[in-house]
Amino acid sequence: MTISGLDPQRWLDEHGDTLYRYARLRVGEAAEDIVQETLLAAWQGRARYTGQAAERGWLMGILKHKVVDHLRRHYRQRDVEIDAGEDGIDGWFDASGHWATPPGDWGGDPRKLAESTQFWSWLERCMERLPPRQKLVFALRDLEGEEAEVVCKEIEVNANHLYVLLHRARLSLRRCLEGQGIGATFPEEGLK
Amino acid sequence: MIDCRRASELVSQSWDRPLTRREKFGLRFHLLICAACRRFERQLALMNRVFKRGEECPPEPMPVEVKGRLAERLDRAIQASTPPQSQEGNRPPRSE
Numbered sequence: 283m284t285i286s287g288l289d290p291q292r293w294l295d296e297h298g299d300t301l302y303r304y305a306r307l308r309v310g311e312a313a314e315d316i317v318q319e320t321l322l323a324a325w326q327g328r329a330r331y332t333g334q335a336a337e338r339g340w341l342m343g344i345l346k347h348k349v350v351d352h353l354r355r356h357y358r359q360r361d362v363e364i365d366a367g368e369d370g371i372d373g374w375f376d377a378s379g380h381w382a383t384p385p386g387d388w389g390g391d392p393r394k395l396a397e398s399t400q401f402w403s404w405l406e407r408c409m410e411r412l413p414p415r416q417k418l419v420f421a422l423r424d425l426e427g428e429e430a431e432v433v434c435k436e437i438e439v440n441a442n443h444l445y446v447l448l449h450r451a452r453l454s455l456r457r458c459l460e461g462q463g464i465g466a467t468f469p470e471e472g473l474k
Numbered sequence: 475m476i477d478c479r480r481a482s483e484l485v486s487q488s489w490d491r492p493l494t495r496r497e498k499f500g501l502r503f504h505l506l507i508c509a510a511c512r513r514f515e516r517q518l519a520l521m522n523r524v525f526k527r528g529e530e531c532p533p534e535p536m537p538v539e540v541k542g543r544l545a546e547r548l549d550r551a552i553q554a555s556t557p558p559q560s561q562e563g564n565r566p567p568r569s570e
Contacts, residue, residue: 291545303532304528304531307531318551321544322552325552379477379478380510385513385514392524397532403534424521424525430490445487449486456518
């Protein structure tokens with residue numbers, strides 16, 4: 283079954299954990315299917331793999347496509363109505379527009395955060411609590427780094443609506459991460 | 475004078491679109507006097523920097539049962555599909 287060393291079972295052994303982790307954060311439970319689709323697509327398209335890119339980078343490229351595809355499909359299927367009350371954000375500012383609970387001090391080194399398993403599992407947990415639409419735009423825009431205009435086109439929302447969704451998602455996530463204890467675990471540098 | 479709610483909107487939107495001069499001015503003034511919104515601004519900037527490093531996120535071993543299932547499903551799918559390189563030569567002649 284092995285063709286010039288390109289073998290899905292070996293990919294699964296060598297890159298499976300990385301691919302799975304990446305997908306899990308973005309598509310949750312569907313990660314297993316997405317990783318399978320990715321490895322199969324890679325196997326079917328193996329003739330196009332020139333060997334110039336690192337194998338992992340090549341697989342990650344395919345995975346990213348599958349993830350974005352899945353997010354888009356999921357969004358269309360759900361056809362979720364925007365529900366302003368759903369996330370509770372309206373209660374996070376008082377009547378005079380001030381923070382009801384002001385953001386705490388947390389900062390630290392982005393590299394340390396990125397390398398910490400803790401951070402990503404918090405993020406996964408916090409993302410799961412987002413309403414589906416917010417989760418989708420957050421995953422596309424902030425995690426995948428897609429341009430705002432591209433996201434608008436992909437999921438057919440106008441720019442203002444996208445900004446609202448992103449703002450709410452970011453507010454929810456920062457609040458949730460803070461609740462998980464990010465401030466205490468990764469304190470702002472220079473304040474200690 | 476904008477409030478924290480509006481300021482937080484502008485901080486967020488500054489990642490997605492260029493703010494107008496007026497918005498920038500209003501936001502800058504607000505940030506000057508509001509530590510809470512400054513912290514929000516820093517938090518978003520930090521998250522953004524961490525997400526850019528998303529691929530450095532340490533892989534967590536996938537659960538054994540997931541890996542087992544994946545290995546099995548891959549095997550089946552690959553056996554079910556004809557390897558393309560064997561189609562060359564033994565393809566039946568096209569009947570017109």
